[in-house]
Amino acid sequence: MLYREALNRAIDEMMASDESIVILGEDVGRYGGSYRVSEGLFAKYGPKRVIDTPIAELSIVGNAIGMAIAGLRPIAEIMTVNFSLLAMDQIVNHAAKFRYMSGGKMTIPLTIRMPGGVSRQLAAQHSESYETLYAAIPGLIVLAASNATYAYYGLKTAIALNDPVIFLEHELLYPMEMDFKEVKNFDPFKAEIVKEGKDLTIITYLKMRYDVLEAVPKIEEELGISVEMIDLNSLRPLDMQTIAASVQKTKRVVLVEEDHKTGGYGAEVIAKISEELFYSLDAPPLRIAGEDVPIPYNRSLELASIPTPDKIGQRIIQWGRKNGL
Amino acid sequence: MHSGRIEKFYYLMKLGREFELAAKEQYMQGNIAGFLHLDIGQEACSVGAMQAFDKGDVFTHYREHVLAIARGMDPKIVMAELFGKVTGVSKGKGGSMHLFDPDLDFYGGDAIVAGHLPIAVGCAYARKIQGEKAGVFAIFGDGASNAGAFFESINIAAAWKLPLIFFCENNYYAIGTRIGWVSPFEELYHKARNYMPAKRIDGMDVCAVYKAVTEAKEYIENGLGPYFIEAETYRYEGHSMSDNGKYRSEEEMEIFKSRDPIENLKKHAIAEGLVAPEYFDEADKKVQKVIEEAIAFAADSPEPPLSELYEDVYCKECTNVIP
Numbered sequence: 073m074l075y076r077e078a079l080n081r082a083i084d085e086m087m088a089s090d091e092s093i094v095i096l097g098e099d100v101g102r103y104g105g106s107y108r109v110s111e112g113l114f115a116k117y118g119p120k121r122v123i124d125t126p127i128a129e130l131s132i133v134g135n136a137i138g139m140a141i142a143g144l145r146p147i148a149e150i151m152t153v154n155f156s157l158l159a160m161d162q163i164v165n166h167a168a169k170f171r172y173m174s175g176g177k178m179t180i181p182l183t184i185r186m187p188g189g190v191s192r193q194l195a196a197q198h199s200e201s202y203e204t205l206y207a208a209i210p211g212l213i214v215l216a217a218s219n220a221t222y223a224y225y226g227l228k229t230a231i232a233l234n235d236p237v238i239f240l241e242h243e244l245l246y247p248m249e250m251d252f253k254e255v256k257n258f259d260p261f262k263a264e265i266v267k268e269g270k271d272l273t274i275i276t277y278l279k280m281r282y283d284v285l286e287a288v289p290k291i292e293e294e295l296g297i298s299v300e301m302i303d304l305n306s307l308r309p310l311d312m313q314t315i316a317a318s319v320q321k322t323k324r325v326v327l328v329e330e331d332h333k334t335g336g337y338g339a340e341v342i343a344k345i346s347e348e349l350f351y352s353l354d355a356p357p358l359r360i361a362g363e364d365v366p367i368p369y370n371r372s373l374e375l376a377s378i379p380t381p382d383k384i385g386q387r388i389i390q391w392g393r394k395n396g397l
Numbered sequence: 398m399h400s401g402r403i404e405k406f407y408y409l410m411k412l413g414r415e416f417e418l419a420a421k422e423q424y425m426q427g428n429i430a431g432f433l434h435l436d437i438g439q440e441a442c443s444v445g446a447m448q449a450f451d452k453g454d455v456f457t458h459y460r461e462h463v464l465a466i467a468r469g470m471d472p473k474i475v476m477a478e479l480f481g482k483v484t485g486v487s488k489g490k491g492g493s494m495h496l497f498d499p500d501l502d503f504y505g506g507d508a509i510v511a512g513h514l515p516i517a518v519g520c521a522y523a524r525k526i527q528g529e530k531a532g533v534f535a536i537f538g539d540g541a542s543n544a545g546a547f548f549e550s551i552n553i554a555a556a557w558k559l560p561l562i563f564f565c566e567n568n569y570y571a572i573g574t575r576i577g578w579v580s581p582f583e584e585l586y587h588k589a590r591n592y593m594p595a596k597r598i599d600g601m602d603v604c605a606v607y608k609a610v611t612e613a614k615e616y617i618e619n620g621l622g623p624y625f626i627e628a629e630t631y632r633y634e635g636h637s638m639s640d641n642g643k644y645r646s647e648e649e650m651e652i653f654k655s656r657d658p659i660e661n662l663k664k665h666a667i668a669e670g671l672v673a674p675e676y677f678d679e680a681d682k683k684v685q686k687v688i689e690e691a692i693a694f695a696a697d698s699p700e701p702p703l704s705e706l707y708e709d710v711y712c713k714e715c716t717n718v719i720p
Contacts, residue, residue: 103573127540369489
């Protein structure tokens, strides 16, 4: 199943089962969505429930909050994570806080979908990963879908949750053909053990899952070890239980993220591991992340600005040799 | 309109059109990537406006190759930027959407829709208190006229009587969203007319664009405040290379193509005896040569070295203190 089809199916099934669900955003209706995620929904559910908005991100999210207050269950699509910054005030000052500020009286069932990450030469205003911004906000739930199974079940759950969810997608994943697994008792907040191993835990999420997977055979061969790999799925809340069980077993941890290293989401994960699992570690943790630069247009510079399978492999092998592997 | 000016209009529009066609071809060949937004069909806006607004600061959206060339940017360094080469105007770091050149007072493309408008307002404020005669020109599309930043900008510019021309290219579509679906009316000058003089003009007619921007320029130079121009126009291509534009009818396309800014200017100039027919062949030949040179320059230019990755994040002084 294509990643974008999984998302489409999730929205379609939820809309079919609950009339209060609406979707709004730029080009989501007649056009079918910039990445074709909402394809076919306009014809099926009509303009009242599939709403083409103007280019006005603050209003897309603000209107969605109002709809949620009035009893609808909106799914807002922001065309690119970068554009979500225009809606930041509505997300952070309003959606995330209404429940708390009202002493629990207000409920904002709202899903905000955002594609992001480095795609291919889209330059600095269309290539960012801002999960660290949203994952730092109490009141928000932040999910990151790296695969069709999680995209489908995760999005369905997000729509059904009674709190605002930031649902992160990666632009390069939409056209990817992926395995789809039926899941019973799906837990959106549980990290996935992508691969079991015993000597080293690699934690990652979103598109970096695939870069890490590509790097793992060489790492295992060169270092003569077995790697355990975790895909976080949920960034807020963070599944420390799964992380702890793995790190206590392997005693070594690497985190791979596409975001800029300084203040990136990985910094939080590694800080938590250092706080809670310090005495389980046999080596200092390693972060492999994007460089601290705006994303450049030129392809070689662009690739130099983010982790790639080669770089991930080399860096971990080098680090492993220095740290007793 | 005297013949020298018409010749210039024709040359720049033709150069713009051929530049865009060449860029499209280079994109198909894989020499250009990312988002590539072509100005084909809208050349009269870019050329007419930049010919009239020849001094002052320009803030632009991301469909800006022709605007940059009409402003005086060398097609070679524009093409090199599209190729991502170090000889490009932004050293290959910006690409198609980000052609900045402060030497030409040309700031942008900015790829956040309407994001450049408050910035243009700030620049106009500075020019006003600096006592500069030339003001600021900000160009944006119909889609931007729905953004909060647009309404904030017309309000502040009018409240403070700032020397700023708002130039709205209304091509009716924000990617696939027809303006009338998301705006109460399609004639967008209505949005500004309580704030400032606001006009709707034929954006397929380079002379009409030139005339309107010239009037607007005089108005802002006289300290009377901002001025709004809505230019009706049409893009013949999709929004970018990743959009086929098929949500528009063929009839609609034909109507606008019959108003083609380049063909009509040529026809008109010959019929009125303003420009000798031979001029056009010569101009076309010259354009062809300039485009060939631009492509050769871009193709032969080196890639930026990897050491460029961390260059330009901060100024030199700050780089010394920030590790």
